[in-house]
Amino acid sequence: MEYKTRVNTAKETSVKQLKDEFSGFDGFIFADYRGLTVSEITELRKNLRAKNSFCRVVKNSYAKIAFNELGYDSITNNLVGPTAVILIKGTDQNPIAKIVVDAQKDTGDKLKVRGGYLDGNAMDASSVEAFAKLPGRLDLISMLMGTMLAPVQKVAATLLAYKEKLENNSGN
Numbered sequence: 001m002e003y004k005t006r007v008n009t010a011k012e013t014s015v016k017q018l019k020d021e022f023s024g025f026d027g028f029i030f031a032d033y034r035g036l037t038v039s040e041i042t043e044l045r046k047n048l049r050a051k052n053s054f055c056r057v058v059k060n061s062y063a064k065i066a067f068n069e070l071g072y073d074s075i076t077n078n079l080v081g082p083t084a085v086i087l088i089k090g091t092d093q094n095p096i097a098k099i100v101v102d103a104q105k106d107t108g109d110k111l112k113v114r115g116g117y118l119d120g121n122a123m124d125a126s127s128v129e130a131f132a133k134l135p136g137r138l139d140l141i142s143m144l145m146g147t148m149l150a151p152v153q154k155v156a157a158t159l160l161a162y163k164e165k166l167e168n169n170s171g172n
């Protein structure tokens with residue numbers, strides 16, 4: 001007798017829904033959330049929503065199938081045990097990583113980052129923490145603008161000092 005696998009339509013629908021949801025996001029952080037209180041997880045979710053990101057608790061087997069179908073094979077090893085997936089939209093993913101790493105510190109490591117997929121790269125937990133320490137996109141832009149503005153400010157200050165010197169000399 002040949003063994004046939006039955007496909008449960010409810011499970012198939014759940015996987016399709018996860019796949020559709022995951023495809024709308026550009027980055028993911030995986031974390032173990034065991035031990036978090038309701039208020040701690042609520043605070044994390046509130047902080048993430050403010051940055052247009054979301055925290056989802058997923059069934060690992062469904063999530064693995066969905067991620068594999070989306071081509072994220074390298075990150076499915078993070079789906080072990082109770083898993084919270086932080087879903088990140090957009091290219092400025094650094095602030096969200098900072099929120100999650102700060103939440104990990106604030107909760108006394110009850111929330112444990114396992115890894116992630118940020119800026120197009122699969123990362124382990126230490127890489128996600130290092131990524132969170134980097135300056136964000138807006139910080140880098142402001143640093144660049146400050147660097148570009150410095151020579152112009154020096155020229156303006158020099159011209160102003162020269163003008164004041166001429167005015168003082170003409171007054172004598």
